[in-house]
Amino acid sequence: MNPISRLFSLTGKVALITGAARGIGAATAQMLAAAGAKVAILDLLEETGTATASEIDPTGATARFWRLDVSDEAAVDRVFGEVEAHFGRIDILVNNAGIDGENIPTHELSLAQWERVMRINVTGTFLCTKHVIAAMERAGGGAIVNLSSMYGIVSGPDVPAYHASKAAVRMMAKTDAMLYATRNIRANSVHPGFIRTPMLEEAFSKLGDVEQVFAGMSKLVPMERVGAPEDIAAGILYLVSDASRFVTGTELVIDGGYIAR
Secondary structure: OOHHHHHHOOOOOEEEEEOOOOHHHHHHHHHHHHOOOEEEEEEOOHHHHHHHHHHHOOOOOOEEEEEOOOOOHHHHHHHHHHHHHHHOOOOEEEEOOOOOOOOOOHHHOOHHHHHHHHHHHHHHHHHHHHOOHHHHHHHOOEEEEEEOOHHHOOOOOOOHHHHHHHHHHHHHHHHHHHHHHHHOEEEEEEEEOOEOOHHHHHHHOOOOOHHHHHHHHHOOOOOOOOEOHHHHHHHHHHHHOHHHOOOOOOEEEEOOOHHHO
16 A cells, blocks of 8 residues: 555544535445445434435444444443444544524524534533543544534524534534543534535525526636535545544534635
């Protein structure tokens, strides 16, 4: 193996990916598996998640699905234990599970609507990080990636709970980077821009013709296109591989230049 390939190799590593049944999570699972990792696909979407795992490895030896509600601490603890027992270790956590919430102004948002977004996006990230640290220490170190958003850095006049939650997981990565640096555990955040995912397609379907909405969105991006899940997965691969071994507490923005305007 040449030195460059070795930097990005995940052979011998085990990755947990939440919200991995489809979209960015599924693309990440496929890319990390292609780099040599064994992957645990965690999601509430059982049929889709099982199919994603089967596409990677129908035998279950290097890819397997577990049903998981990231906001349920007992379930997180149990599933993470099962993954470690099945694969023998845990080296990587990608906190990707998330929801967008209601697109209404702050003064119209109910407490229940606010708390639902925070429970999945923020508390879920906290619980998964909390319950992976011991396993990473047993493995000799690890890498954590929190999926934030470009709207965790800048904001916009919509989905207030979502924007707040993405700012929170950005700061959580920085805090955990400092807390665990001496334990050989790195933590970083990834900030996608407009990426064509099932979640975004579902949100845009409420606005009218989806293709027209995406075409209009492309005009807001300096590169004049909407990104693909694989664009984000490639950044995550970098952050969990030895190519970024001296990178922790940082933000990787993958947005086609949107927030550089």
